[in-house]
Amino acid sequence: MKSFENVLPKLVVAPGFVLGFAFIYGLMIWNGVLSVTNSRMLPNYDEFVGLEQYARLWEMDRWYVALKNLGVFSVLYVGGSMLLGMLLAIFLDQKIRLEGVIRTIYLYPMALSFIVTGTAWKWILNPSLGLEKLMHDLGWSSFGFDWLVQSDTAIYCVVIAGVWQSAGFAMALFLAGLRGIDDSIIKAAQIDGASLPRIYWRIILPILRPVVFSTILVLSHLSIKAFDLVMALTAGGPGYASDVPATFMFTMSFTRGQIGLGAASATMMLVFVAALVVPYLYSELRTKPHEH
Amino acid sequence: MNAKNLSRLAIYAVLGVAVFFFLAPLYVMLVTSFKDAEQIRSGNLLSLPQGLNLESWQLAWSSACTGVDCRGLKPYFMNSVLMAVPAVLISTAWGALNGYVLSMWKFRGSDLLFGFILFGVFMPFQVVLLPMSQVLGFMGLSSSIAGLVLVHCLAGMAGTTLFFRNYYTAIPRELVNAARMDGAGFWRIFVRIVIPMSTPILMVTLIWQFTNIWNDFLFGVAFSGADSKPVTVGLNNMANTTSSVKSYNVDMAAAIIAGLPTMMVYVLAGQYFVKGLTAGAVKG
Numbered sequence: 001m002k003s004f005e006n007v008l009p010k011l012v013v014a015p016g017f018v019l020g021f022a023f024i025y026g027l028m029i030w031n032g033v034l035s036v037t038n039s040r041m042l043p044n045y046d047e048f049v050g051l052e053q054y055a056r057l058w059e060m061d062r063w064y065v066a067l068k069n070l071g072v073f074s075v076l077y078v079g080g081s082m083l084l085g086m087l088l089a090i091f092l093d094q095k096i097r098l099e100g101v102i103r104t105i106y107l108y109p110m111a112l113s114f115i116v117t118g119t120a121w122k123w124i125l126n127p128s129l130g131l132e133k134l135m136h137d138l139g140w141s142s143f144g145f146d147w148l149v150q151s152d153t154a155i156y157c158v159v160i161a162g163v164w165q166s167a168g169f170a171m172a173l174f175l176a177g178l179r180g181i182d183d184s185i186i187k188a189a190q191i192d193g194a195s196l197p198r199i200y201w202r203i204i205l206p207i208l209r210p211v212v213f214s215t216i217l218v219l220s221h222l223s224i225k226a227f228d229l230v231m232a233l234t235a236g237g238p239g240y241a242s243d244v245p246a247t248f249m250f251t252m253s254f255t256r257g258q259i260g261l262g263a264a265s266a267t268m269m270l271v272f273v274a275a276l277v278v279p280y281l282y283s284e285l286r287t288k289p290h291e292h
Numbered sequence: 293m294n295a296k297n298l299s300r301l302a303i304y305a306v307l308g309v310a311v312f313f314f315l316a317p318l319y320v321m322l323v324t325s326f327k328d329a330e331q332i333r334s335g336n337l338l339s340l341p342q343g344l345n346l347e348s349w350q351l352a353w354s355s356a357c358t359g360v361d362c363r364g365l366k367p368y369f370m371n372s373v374l375m376a377v378p379a380v381l382i383s384t385a386w387g388a389l390n391g392y393v394l395s396m397w398k399f400r401g402s403d404l405l406f407g408f409i410l411f412g413v414f415m416p417f418q419v420v421l422l423p424m425s426q427v428l429g430f431m432g433l434s435s436s437i438a439g440l441v442l443v444h445c446l447a448g449m450a451g452t453t454l455f456f457r458n459y460y461t462a463i464p465r466e467l468v469n470a471a472r473m474d475g476a477g478f479w480r481i482f483v484r485i486v487i488p489m490s491t492p493i494l495m496v497t498l499i500w501q502f503t504n505i506w507n508d509f510l511f512g513v514a515f516s517g518a519d520s521k522p523v524t525v526g527l528n529n530m531a532n533t534t535s536s537v538k539s540y541n542v543d544m545a546a547a548i549i550a551g552l553p554t555m556m557v558y559v560l561a562g563q564y565f566v567k568g569l570t571a572g573a574v575k576g
Binding site for chain 2: 034122270
């Protein structure tokens, strides 16, 4: 009986873990297999083509457009959300009246689907009836705003909507970090004559470094996976001017009948995310010796 | 006015501008949904509607067209309900059981196992799309709601396991040890001791999973068929349909309808949602 009690926990979770591992790692390998085949409309495992699909991928103009957009989007989305989130968190931490209400308002976009907010932003950024019309009605008649339909600016519309959606999330993480800092540190620095901006820059920010780090990590990996918002706002257009790797992968795999190529681009996305996340997970799990 | 008051004023001004920035899209959605086509043309984003015109809401819910399908958002909304409820419950229960074992019944290699599962929280699901659609085909679950439920359970398991495992790690070990001394077994401890202590983390996980699954678009668009599309896919198709004149009032009403369930959950149980967000980012 005793020994049964010892194996029971393992028996209980084993089927689930096998399924979970099959889903995460099994399908990952399967996708890798697809990427070295010549699959087009349907998966086809007959012909091994080596790294041909990867070579094709890295010769495609459209893939470079997607990568460039990913670069622009990642930097501005992560940077913008962090800066706005940090600013709002610091200001909210100054014993503000109605703090709870304000915090709730800053964070509500995170509860909404990117498709919902993307649909709203698509209307707001509409070239003729949206922001442009509003500015004209307010008296700024020369104001023009057609970023959404221009090839070289459409991706910035995705940035605007993305920052709007995620800044509150960064704010919540920073605010939680700020609340963990002992007030006496700030008081002591004030007695020493340091100004408040200087205290935040020189003392608080370094203490918050772990929070800043994990926020960057979470936002960057979200930016690599960005799909819904692009689909709702621009669907990768005009043409493929605002394509990102996730929309590229989807188009190749499900509408263009290029399954092998789609699988190769999915593998590249996996490599990007893994390069970002694996070192983080490794250090997190190693440096925290588990108590008990 | 002295310097201190001035800086307080500046802080409130910045926070106020931000409140406007975050609320503006919601306001625009609401006022647009109550306008008719004429008012949309003549007014602007911020102008108030003339009266509460509910026609676009009615259209969005039950008769707006996507291509030739003129059933509004209702069937998609129902699909989302049928998909989200079982997927949320199963993935949460699964995570609770995994977390219980990984924190209180540790075995050799269980921490390493957990590390490998943790990667599932971050992985780009694009790598599972193509193989999974084949798997669903083999199982006869292509384009079905049951298939979507299965995918959401598998994809959500890493996150729910993380939530419960971290929460249970903080429960004093003595409690479990004492129960074991008294002869309580694996299931008895789980049901009698651990679950009654789990209300906060259950709330966090249920809300987190519901928000994720309701808002999902990637799996919805990749694995659903004509009769199993979730509401996000229905909304996106409706808003991007090119067949007729764009009716932004209907799009906005549809967007609000699609966002309403998660919004309600956020308003009613926001503190749990925020805990989930921060717990997902700061691992233990």
